[in-house]
Amino acid sequence: MPDTLLARRATFALVTLLLAGVFVFSFERARRGQWDFEHFYHDARHVYEHGALPAVLDPTGGDAGRRLPFYLPSVAAMLAPLAALGRVPAALVWAAAQVACLGYSLRTLGRWLARANGNSGGLTTLLLLGLPVIYEAARFNQLSFPVLALLLAGLNALEGGRRARAGAWLGLAIALKLLPAIALPWLALKRHWTALSAALVALLALATLPAVVAYGSQQAAVHYREWWDFNVGGDAARGLIAAERREHFLDYRNQSIAQVLARLTWAEHPYRLAWQPLRLAPGQVALVANLLTAGVLVALLLLVRRPWQDLDPDPRRGEIALVGLTMLVASPLLRQYYLVWALPAVAVMLAWRASRAAGLRRLGWIGLIAWGLGMLAWLSPPARSAGANLVMLLLMAGVLGWGLVTSRGAGATAAGGSPPGPLRPPRAG
Structure with a gap:
């Protein structure tokens, strides 16, 4: 059924209301020092002030505890400039990034549904069905929205013939969360060698350069050994x-x-x-x-x-x-x-x-x-x-x-x- 002007306006209003709510919710939780923003801010602020990650890998170790032992050491280094702004400005930027990533993802998925249904009703239904998980992702204030947006951005770039850009987006997603590495064999099976190479180069660059700049080469190597022992050689692998x-x-x-x-x-x-x-x-x-x-x-x-x-x-x-x-x-x-x-x-x-x-x-x-x-x-x-x-x-x-x-x-x-x-x-x- 074709869209009516009223239906399009209703969908636009619903999306706008949702994004505004996510922004306020994300910002307030970040400003108050609530998880998971607080974990990222804690480690990134420590990097900014001391040039190293917290010494204790146990997240329960108070101020000396490392809150992000599962993440590559480069993640806290990449976020250090954000933490340097202070809590409230960092919270504003963080909330804006959450909204931008969610908005991009909804726009992409809305286009998928409009292609199939010929109207905006599919996006409205998707929002209603997805509201619980959107709320939970906003409440935890993590990297869930950015990773979703990067995954979809990689696909959009591939569909547009921009394979190097697609690889860069996917490489960033992997550097942030590791789990998107599942997309690497997918790129190989699609024979997107340019995108695969770009993803690997981006991952290597993002995993090393921020860490070397923030910690120095020797300390970066120490942090990566700690990360390897804690995750690959520890209980995370089991x-x-x-x-x-x-x-x-x-x-x-x-x-x-x-x-x-x-x-x-x-x-x-x-x-x-x-x-x-x-x-x-x-x-x-x-x-x-x-x-x-x-x-x-x-x-x-x-x-x-x-x-x-x-x-x-x-x-x-x-x-x-x-x-x-x-x-x-x-x-x-x-x-x-x-x-x-x-x-x-x-x-x-x-x-x-x-x-x-x-x-x-x-x-x-x-x-x-x-x-x-x-x-x-x-x-x-x-x-x-x-x-x-x-x-x-x-x-x-x-x-x-x-x-x-x-x-x-x-x-x-x-x-x-x-x-x-x-x-x-x-x-x-």
């Missing part, structure tokens, strides 16, 4: 299941594969479920979790292996949405504020409702129902402890992957005569 970790790593709030499996199988887990179908030792939990995560990554590579030139815009967007879901499922810490990375998948499934292919319409509804049930499960700590949100993401990934596969040979046409989608079959030849 799923963060050590019983001495803070509760938000262990309880229902963490929906990662390793943590859900530990609550289901490890008898000594401090937040174990009353019913445990299996009994595994911590080492076995880590091994099984790593195997399951590897299986998810292999499935992703199999689903997105078709070359870029064989794809129309809609399946390309479906693939980047699947990358976003895989980032979530593969994360050793899966909290609700990361779920904004699933919004591209929700947008794809909303767009499927406009398809004339009955199979895609059914898959779209299955995915949306899974999302809705996952949002309802958010209200139940026992359901989340059992992995309700993880199951939601796995089901959505399966639905999205099945849609990518079945649409390859489909001759379906989208409603209104627009290109089939959001997943179009490949062009002949």
Whole structure:
């Protein structure tokens, strides 16, 4: 159905109100020194004042505790100029960046939906369905919005033929959060060698230059050894299941594969479920979790292996949405504020409702129902402890992957005569 002026104005007003609310919410929490902005500000301010990261890697170590031990040491160095402004100016800039990134992401996803539906109603529905995760990302004031925007900016640059720029955006996303590194094999499978090279160069530059400038080469090397030992050689590589970790790593709030499996199988887990179908030792939990995560990554590579030139815009967007879901499922810490990375998948499934292919319409509804049930499960700590949100993401990934596969040979046409989608079959030849 075509847009009416009233519908467009209503959507614009809703987006404007949402962005204004996110700005005020983000700024106030940052100004008051609340997490997670406070963690970034604490470490960045320490870098600005002392030329080094806090000495104690334990985040509970007070002023001497490093709040960002999971992040590359270059992240705090990149944020040091922001911290140099002082808390209130830094909070203003931080909130503005959050709003800019969310606005860019909504604009991109709105275009996807307008292409499929021919009106702005899809974006309104996306906002309503995504409001819980948008709120949570704004409340935690982390890097969730910037990473989502960078992922979509990389795709937009690829679609515009700006491959080096696409790689730079993705390289920045990886430097900030590491999980977007899942997009690197995707670039290789798409045979975007320029974008892949640019991403690696950007990552190398952003991981080294800010750290060397802020800490000096010797201290930068020390910080990177500390980071490696804490993460790759420590409990982070085993799923963060050590019983001495803070509760938000262990309880229902963490929906990662390793943590859900530990609550289901490890008898000594401090937040174990009353019913445990299996009994595994911590080492076995880590091994099984790593195997399951590897299986998810292999499935992703199999689903997105078709070359870029064989794809129309809609399946390309479906693939980047699947990358976003895989980032979530593969994360050793899966909290609700990361779920904004699933919004591209929700947008794809909303767009499927406009398809004339009955199979895609059914898959779209299955995915949306899974999302809705996952949002309802958010209200139940026992359901989340059992992995309700993880199951939601796995089901959505399966639905999205099945849609990518079945649409390859489909001759379906989208409603209104627009290109089939959001997943179009490949062009002949």
